[in-house]
Amino acid sequence: MKRLTQSECLPYEFMPITGWGRLPNGAEIVQYDAPMFFSFTEHSLLRQYPNMRAECHWHIDLEFTHIIHGHMWYFVNGEIVRLEEGQAIFVNSRQLHYGFTEDGTDCEFSCTLLNPARMSAPTAVYERFVMPLVTDETMPYVVLSPDDVHGNGLIAQIMRLHDAKFGQLKHATLPAARGMALANDTASLTVLSCFYAILHELTTIAQERGDGTAERIKRHPHVATLAMMVDFVQQHYVHQITLAQIAAAGSVGRTTCAAIFRELLGQTPIEFVNDVRVRAAAELLATTQLPVSAIATQTGFSSSSFFTRTFRRLMHITPLSYRNGMLSSNNMDNS
Known part of the structure; x- marks a missing residue:
C-alpha cells in the first residue's frame, strides 16, 4: 500500500x-x-x-x-x-x-x-x-x-x-x-x-500450550512504570501537566520518563499529553455543541489557538470542520 x-x-x-x-x-x-x-x-x-x-x-x-x-x-x-x-x-x-x-x-x-x-x-x-x-x-x-x-x-x-x-x-x-x-x-x-x-x-x-504450566511471559521492565504514567495523564489531562509530574507518577526521574515514552510509545511525554487531549476534544466536538474555546479549556489546552493548531496537526482537519463532518455523517445515517 x-x-x-x-x-x-x-x-x-x-x-x-x-x-x-x-x-x-x-x-x-x-x-x-x-x-x-x-x-x-x-x-x-x-x-x-x-x-x-x-x-x-x-x-x-x-x-x-x-x-x-x-x-x-x-x-x-x-x-x-x-x-x-x-x-x-x-x-x-x-x-x-x-x-x-x-x-x-x-x-x-x-x-x-x-x-x-x-x-x-x-x-x-x-x-x-x-x-x-x-x-x-x-x-x-x-x-x-x-x-x-x-x-x-x-x-x-x-x-x-x-x-x-x-x-x-x-x-x-x-x-x-x-x-x-x-x-x-x-x-x-x-x-x-x-x-x-x-x-x-x-x-x-x-x-x-501446557494447561497453565507454560513459562510466564516476562513484560518489558518498564511497562508497569509506563502504565502508571499513562494512567496519570489520562486522569489529569484536563489540568496543566508538567514532565516532572508525569515522571513522579512513575517514580522515575524526568530523563528516564522521557526515555521510556520514547522507547515504548515513540512519543515524548508532552506529545502523549496532547494526543490524549485531542482525542477527548474530538469526543466533545462530536457529541456536544460547546464552543471550540470551551472545549479547549475543558481538555487542558492553554489557549484556543494552540488547541486548533494541535488538533489540525494530529487530525489533519480543523476542529470546526471535524464537527461539521461528524454532523453530516450522523444526518446521512439518520435519513
Whole structure:
C-alpha cells in the first residue's frame, strides 16, 4: 500500500467515537453496543486516528483486532508484532496495548471488545473457564492466522460479531456512521453465542500450550512504570501537566520518563499529553455543541489557538470542520 498524503484523507472519515474516558483506576471506559451482554465493535481505518495510531491503553475487556485490508503493527506490554491482512490478534484482559503504523501506510480493521465478567455466564462457568483465561500470565496476547485451525475458528467468530452490528460489507468498504448499537435486539444473542465459541477456542489454545504450566511471559521492565504514567495523564489531562509530574507518577526521574515514552510509545511525554487531549476534544466536538474555546479549556489546552493548531496537526482537519463532518455523517445515517 502507498503512503497516504493529507489530501487523500477523505473528509467524511473521522476518528471513531467510543465513549472516551477513564475509570479512576485508569481503565478505559467502553460504551458497549450490546447492552445485555457488554460487547463493542468498531470498523475503522488507522488514518482516522491522530498520528495513525491508537492510544496506549488497557481495559478489563478481551480485545480482538482483525486486519481487513493492509497491515498494522501492534504493541502489547512492550512487545511489538506485525499483523498481516487476514490475521487478527487477541489481547487478554488488563494488558497495555495499541495498534499503529511504522511505514505510513493505512490499515482497515475491525476491533471487538468483550467484557468477560458480564456475559451472563453462570458462576461455575466463570470460575472454571473465564477466570483462568483472564488471569493467565502465559497468554497476554495471541496472534491469530486463518491457516491455523484455532486461529481460523476465532477469526470466524470475530467476523460474526462484526456482521451482527454492521451487516456483511463488501471488501474494503467502511460502514456508514451509526449509533452505538447492534443491528437489532436479537443480535445480542449472536454476541453471547460468539463469546462461548471464543472462550472454547482460547481455552483449547491455553491447554495446548501446557494447561497453565507454560513459562510466564516476562513484560518489558518498564511497562508497569509506563502504565502508571499513562494512567496519570489520562486522569489529569484536563489540568496543566508538567514532565516532572508525569515522571513522579512513575517514580522515575524526568530523563528516564522521557526515555521510556520514547522507547515504548515513540512519543515524548508532552506529545502523549496532547494526543490524549485531542482525542477527548474530538469526543466533545462530536457529541456536544460547546464552543471550540470551551472545549479547549475543558481538555487542558492553554489557549484556543494552540488547541486548533494541535488538533489540525494530529487530525489533519480543523476542529470546526471535524464537527461539521461528524454532523453530516450522523444526518446521512439518520435519513
